[in-house]
Amino acid sequence: MKNQVTEGNDYITVESVADFLDKIQKLNEAVEKEDNKGKQNLYFRGECSYYENRIPSLYVKYELFKSGSEYYYRTLLSELGRDDYQENASLFRLISELQHYEAKTRMLDVSSNPLIALYMAVVAFDGTVDEKEDGYVYIYRTSVKNEKFDTGHTAAIKSALNFMPQDVINDFLAANESLSPEFRERYEKYDMDKFEKNVKKSTAYFENVSEFMERLNQCARVRERLIYPIKIYNDLNKAHLIIPAKATERIRRQQGFTTVAGCHFNYCNVKRILKNEAYVGDRLFQKFYNEDPITKRSVVNRGELPQYYFKDHHKGIISRDVYEQTLIEYEKRNRENYKTYPFTGKLYCECCGEKYHRCARSATNINWGCRTNKYLRNVSCDSRKYQESDLMMVACKLLKLKAFDADMFSDEVERINVKEDSSLEFILYRGEKLIWPKEWLKYLQPEKRKRGFRQVKSKNVE
Ligand SMILES: [Zn+2]
Numbered sequence: 377m378k379n380q381v382t383e384g385n386d387y388i389t390v391e392s393v394a395d396f397l398d399k400i401q402k403l404n405e406a407v408e409k410e411d412n413k414g415k416q417n418l419y420f421r422g423e424c425s426y427y428e429n430r431i432p433s434l435y436v437k438y439e440l441f442k443s444g445s446e447y448y449y450r451t452l453l454s455e456l457g458r459d460d461y462q463e464n465a466s467l468f469r470l471i472s473e474l475q476h477y478e479a480k481t482r483m484l485d486v487s488s489n490p491l492i493a494l495y496m497a498v499v500a501f502d503g504t505v506d507e508k509e510d511g512y513v514y515i516y517r518t519s520v521k522n523e524k525f526d527t528g529h530t531a532a533i534k535s536a537l538n539f540m541p542q543d544v545i546n547d548f549l550a551a552n553e554s555l556s557p558e559f560r561e562r563y564e565k566y567d568m569d570k571f572e573k574n575v576k577k578s579t580a581y582f583e584n585v586s587e588f589m590e591r592l593n594q595c596a597r598v599r600e601r602l603i604y605p606i607k608i609y610n611d612l613n614k615a616h617l618i619i620p621a622k623a624t625e626r627i628r629r630q631q632g633f634t635t636v637a638g639c640h641f642n643y644c645n646v647k648r649i650l651k652n653e654a655y656v657g658d659r660l661f662q663k664f665y666n667e668d669p670i671t672k673r674s675v676v677n678r679g680e681l682p683q684y685y686f687k688d689h690h691k692g693i694i695s696r697d698v699y700e701q702t703l704i705e706y707e708k709r710n711r712e713n714y715k716t717y718p719f720t721g722k723l724y725c726e727c728c729g730e731k732y733h734r735c736a737r738s739a740t741n742i743n744w745g746c747r748t749n750k751y752l753r754n755v756s757c758d759s760r761k762y763q764e765s766d767l768m769m770v771a772c773k774l775l776k777l778k779a780f781d782a783d784m785f786s787d788e789v790e791r792i793n794v795k796e797d798s799s800l801e802f803i804l805y806r807g808e809k810l811i812w813p814k815e816w817l818k819y820l821q822p823e824k825r826k827r828g829f830r831q832v833k834s835k836n837v838e
Contacts, residue, residue, distance in 0.1 A: 444542025
């Protein structure tokens with residue numbers, strides 16, 4: 377399967393997703409450098425086989441185009457049970473909704489996300505993939521000032537056309553085409569009244585134009601009356617890029633901001649994509665296992681059963697280099713976002729097996745306690761809490777340091793076990809064990825927590 381990236385009239389052939397993204401990245405950089413034309417945006421459209429022109433679906437249906445789409449749309453709306461279109465704030469949104477249900481429209485879908493276009497270039501409308509056929513991604517470049525919003529007049533006028541009789545539109549177009557381009561340029565800012573008073577034209581012209589303007593104002597439903605016929609004619613002769621408001625969940629979904637299952641993207645979903653070895657061509661076996669042969673409930677294998685890693689199991693869609701760089705970057709950002717402290721991951725509770733976590737109530741009141749009390753409901757662990765300053769003091773005494781040194785501490789101490797009697801056992805990398813016995817706990821600050829508080833609370837709830 378080959379996919380093509382177009383640039384001007386050139387075709388660039390790409391063979392992999394990594395290659396595709398690389399080309400797009402270069403194109404984006406090139407566009408950013410050309411700032412003499414003002415800020416520009418790139419838009420993408422994917423087609424899964426070759427067509428000479430990018431044609432909106434309505435024009436492909438010649439019959440529909442010739443006889444007009446008014447009846448067609450009104451039928452569709454009644455089929456959908458939508459009688460609210462008269463009140464709809466934006467006709468454009470309504471039509472884009474119809475387009476979503478595969479109705480024929482005068483619109484051509486483009487996306488600001490190249491990966492959506494790539495998907496459209498690979499997967500046909502019926503969901504099948506033809507491996508032998510090439511897909512095409514077309515790239516559009518527009519200046520930001522030429523982009524229109526769906527609440528603007530241009531979008532309203534163009535959408536309104538779908539609900540107007542075709543002969544009225546054709547008469548309007550023909551009437552304006554009879555004017556010379558110079559004339560159209562000169563009188564672009566004339567409204568109908570000014571036109572009628574100052575410009576001598578045949579009555580047929582005015583009849584056609586005013587009929588159209590009347591219908592347009594009925595259908596477009598914008599706040600002010602639309603009054604400039606030549607301006608409207610010029611607009612109709614141009615293609616516009618219209619940005620839909622991301623107001624509805626549906627449009628967000630349409631733009632692909634969901635997982636395969638249609639859920640919201642969150643940290644975990646993104647992490648799963650970044651770390652998924654299947655994209656690079658590997659496979660990890662036994663990620664899940666059946667908990668029970670009768671219930672057949674699939675559960676995540678967290679080390680209960682062995683896992684097998686199969687390298688180059690199938691052909692990957694991203695290169696191994698990109699994958700490895702991603703993992704390195706992931707680890708790097710993970711470290712940056714989750715601040716660690718000298719005791720992080722070293723203190724273990726022997727009552728329940730959990731790790732200790734840090735809890736900073738103020739700059740001076742920082743203590744370390746068992747995580748069970750933080751994360752599990754209705755379960756509590758009675759192990760002792762320790763002030764961070766006390767742990768540092770203990771470490772200094774046991775390791776015979778004058779002042780606490782975080783680097784030296786991490787180099788020497790592998791883990792600290794908090795015994796059931798609250799004594800501390802330091803296990804060093806060199807194999808030695810150092811103990812802070814129970815009798816010495818009187819040298820530490822007294823614990824501030826009221827014991828058993830959580831248990832009492834959970835009993836009351838029951
Ligand atoms: Zn515990």
